Amino acid sequence: MSKVTQIAHPLILHKLALIRDKNTGSKHFRELVEEVAMLMAYEVTRDLPTEEVEIETPICKTTCKMLSGKKVAIVPILRAGLGMVDGMLSLIPAAKVGHIGLYRDEKTLKPVEYFCKLPQDIEERDVIVTDPMLATGGSASDAITLLKKKGAKKIRLMCLISAPEGIKMVTDIHPDVDVYVAAIDDKLNQDGYIIPGLGDAGDRLYGTK
Numbered sequence: 001m002s003k004v005t006q007i008a009h010p011l012i013l014h015k016l017a018l019i020r021d022k023n024t025g026s027k028h029f030r031e032l033v034e035e036v037a038m039l040m041a042y043e044v045t046r047d048l049p050t051e052e053v054e055i056e057t058p059i060c061k062t063t064c065k066m067l068s069g070k071k072v073a074i075v076p077i078l079r080a081g082l083g084m085v086d087g088m089l090s091l092i093p094a095a096k097v098g099h100i101g102l103y104r105d106e107k108t109l110k111p112v113e114y115f116c117k118l119p120q121d122i123e124e125r126d127v128i129v130t131d132p133m134l135a136t137g138g139s140a141s142d143a144i145t146l147l148k149k150k151g152a153k154k155i156r157l158m159c160l161i162s163a164p165e166g167i168k169m170v171t172d173i174h175p176d177v178d179v180y181v182a183a184i185d186d187k188l189n190q191d192g193y194i195i196p197g198l199g200d201a202g203d204r205l206y207g208t209k
Contacts, residue, residue: 002170002171002175002177002179003178004167004171004178004179004181005043005179006184007043007180007181008182008183011039012036012040013182015039016161016183019032019033019036020196020198026204026205030083033084033201033205034086035087036087037083037085037087037088037130038087038088038090038091039087040160040182041092042091043180044156044158044180045072045092048067048072049067049068049070050065050067051066051068051069053065071096071121071124071125071126072092072095072125072126072128073097073098073119073122073126073128074089074092074095074096074097074098074127074130075097075099075118075127075143075147076097076099076100076129076130076131077100077102077130077131077139077143078102079202080132080133080201080205081132082099083132083201083205084130084132084160085097085130088130098116098117098118098119098122098127099115099116099117099118100113100118100129100146100147101113101115101116102114102139102143110138111139113146116146116150118150118152122150122151123150123151123152123153125154126154126156127147127156128155128158129156129157130158130159131143131157132159132161132198132201133159133160133194133197133198134157134159134162134163134166134167134170134179135162135163135166135188135193135197136163136165136166136169136188136192137165137166137168137173140157140166140169141169141170141173144157144174145173145174155176155177156177156178156179157177157178157179157180158180158181159179159180160181160182161181161194161197161198162181162183162184162194163184163186163187163188163195163197167179167184
């Protein structure tokens with residue numbers, strides 16, 4: 001079954017409060033999203049396997065632990081998920097980055113796919129899907145379904161702010177996918193936005209509507 005992990009580190013909570021503030025401009029908003037993604041990546045990658053290797057320090061030879069060659073792919077859901085990628089790459093620079101383009105139909109609130117570009121060896125990689133908001137769960141669920149069709153076997157979902165409705169949808173449809181969030185908010189409003197949330201993450205990241 002899915003494991004839902006809320007990463008409530010004090011630094012993350014502080015930065016989330018700044019992200020939620022409607023007076024935070026796009027530049028600062030982008031920087032904060034990147035910083036929170038980097039902090040969350042530390043927890044999301046906690047169980048990556050390691051192996052012992054021999055190195056030589058300036059003093060002597062010793063045995064240390066290093067990542068055991070595990071391949072990671074970061075797959076943002078366009079466009080807002082892009083805002084989380086650089087923060088994660090700062091910790092996992094060898095990761096490959098795929099892209100899935102989905103937008104929400106304003107009438108049906110259902111996601112529509114328009115782009116998909118993934119690493120050729122996606123089936124061999126530990127995939128981390130990124131999207132700042134987990135609202136209805138439609139986009140995330142569809143993105144994960146698409147990844148599975150393309151051969152991905154181990155997938156994790158990483159979001160900043162979530163609604164209970166979105167968490168339920170993803171875990172019901174994809175019980176094999178672990179979900180990592182920084183906050184679980186109250187609910188969705190009638191327009192499908194998270195309450196209290198932060199508004200439209202893509203609009204605030206890029207200053208466009």
